[in-house]
Amino acid sequence: MANMQSKIQEIYSLEQLSGRKSAVHDRHPLVKLLSAFVYIVLVVSFGRHEFGRLIPFIFYPVVLMALSETPWSLVLRRVAIAIPFCLLAGISNIIFDRAIAFSVGGIAVSAGVVSFFSILFRTFLCVTAVLILVAVTPVSQLSNQLRRLRVPDLFVTLFEMVYRYIGVLLDEASTMYTAYMLRSTEHKGLHIRHMGSFVGQLLIRSYDRAERVYNAMKCRGYPGRDTRKIKAPLSGADYVYLAATTLPFILLRVFDITAVFERIF
Amino acid sequence: MHMADALLSPAVGGAMYAASGAAIAYSAIKVKKDELSEKKLPIMAVTGAFVFAAQMINFTIPGTGSSGHIGGGILLCAMLGGFPALLSLAAVLIIQCLFFADGGLLALGCNIFNIGVLPCLLVYPLIFKPIVRKGLTYKRITIASIVSAVVGLQLGAFGVVLQTLASGITQLPFGTFAALMQPIHLAIGLVEGVITAAVVCFVYKMRPEILESAIAGTTIKSGVPVKKVVAVLAVVTVLVGGLLSWFASANPDGLEWSIEKTAGTTELESSGGIFDSAAAVQEATAILPDYNFPSAGEEGSAAGTSVAGIVGGAMTFALAGATGLLISAAKKKKNRVESKAAS
DSSP states (O other), rough: TOOOOOHHHHHHHHHHHTTTTTTTTTTTHHHHHHHHHHHHHHHHTTTOOOOOGGGGGGHHHHHHHHTTTTTTTHHHHHHHHHHHHHHHHHHHHHHHHOEEEEETTTTEEEEHHHHHHHHHHHHHHHHHHHHHHHHHHHHHHHHHHHHHHTTTHHHHHHHHHHHHHHHHHHHHHHHHHHHHHHOOSSSSSSSHHHHHHHHHHHHHHHHEEEEEEHHHHHHHOOSSSSSOOOOOOOOOHHHHHHHHHHHHHHHHHOOOTTTHHHOOO | OOOGGGOOOOOHHHHHHHHHHHHHHHHHHHHHHSSTTHHHHHHHHHHHHHHHHHOOEEEEETTTTTEEOOOOOHHHHHHHHHHHHHHHHHHHHHHHHHOOOOOSSTHHOOOOIIIIIIIIIIIIIIIIIHHHHOOOOOOHHHHHHHHHHHHHHHHHHHHHHHHHHHOOOHHHOHHHHHHEEEEEHHHHHHHHHHHHHHHHHHHHHHHHHHHHHHHHHHHOOOOHHOOOOOHHHHHHHHHHHHHHHOOOSSSSOOHHHHHHHHHHSSSSOOSSSHHHHHHHHHHHHHHSSSGGGGTTTTOOGGGGGHHHHHHHHHHHHHHHHHHHHHHHHOOOOOOOOHHHOOO
């Protein structure tokens, strides 16, 4: 449960990162969103056994993270969270796919192993792409962009509010938990018998807090819908960014670069 | 149960995005129609954040020595009603995906569908509400919660199985995968059902009006509105097109089979001027020939990772690393110069 505090830290440290300035941070949120999305679609579209062709895709995270000064420790921590499920699925490929793909110095490597590494590498690339997106785009910019893309305003506002209130409610849950532990005899955590009333209390407190939030918003003039007119033109640098982050990878997807290496060696 | 990108193909991901997007848009419309919608917004947001916080609470399961946490779908439905609950859950899932790498960006559509749409728009109105329709009692709440949670998680887990298999990245056979997923989620569903029942009973004891207004808020009018039918049909179409097409049999269809029996080939070749130019036009315009990427080939060739490939790959990694280091070094130098100039 100590991870509650660390979770709050995680959300808000990302927020601090996104508030800095760099060549990447200054770009229009639409191109940042588009480039991440196109990149992920391209990575995922490769066939099961393709690994060699995926390798040049590492340039996207490496270059962008260097340009935006995003720390690698953050990324690696996130990737570590995402790996376990893919490991499980990937291992099943090793078991089931025994066809020999190629030999390296006398050791035969099965296609299952290739696809295992392919899955792991893909997970790594996709997770870093998303992380870079949120590390360079503040939540307010992201939600405004979603509104411009005609996502229902109700939903975007809801998204922003949930993001803000997570910290508040984690604090509340943490306080309740500390109070529980101070009064309980067993120290292994919440006993399942008490789960109902504990979660129920948290829920009721959340509900009452929401009523107070609503009244506070009305007192401050919340009109019930978002009335901001946000105009943000795309600049030349934005187009350059979009082209630089999508075109090379589209070309890599369409043309097989490993054939070039085979001709060299 | 959050799916990752690496096991998903773009086609399946896209289809599920469309299905989830349609469900969210429909829910947003339904919620807006309610005159109290602007008051509902803070409630939806805070309960969404509550689900997030509640998922952090690990409780110990006596006897097993392990711990777990609740999902929260049916719980949200009981508090808010089906449509608002879907919106809150979708917002929570997006935040988990973006900020915590819990579920991939491409898989977001699938996750919203499995964890949100199925419990909120299917299980809640069809199982939970009928059971408590006659009136709220502790017994009915308990039965409704447990059954809804179990069925909801089974459906969600089965959705994951279908979507992963339709993508074709993993080679786990259907039987094995299903045999792994379904029993685990049955156990999880039972525990979640019991906890949901306990929580909802507690809320009913303390604040019964919350549950009653949630159930009343989504009463279905008599007569079937056309818009609803169209929306449902649209979702079903996307599902059928996106998912089931991947199960399309590789065997020749009826027409091709009969042609093969008579002419000896599954496709009749035509030659001649107009056929050639028509074929050329088709080749030039087909962006997804044979319903696949143009250079997909036979699941990609593993030849790309022969020895030459490995050496080339290692060189590429080194080059990428060097590029990154160069950029960082250049930035550090610039920062040092700037701070020297400023001081």
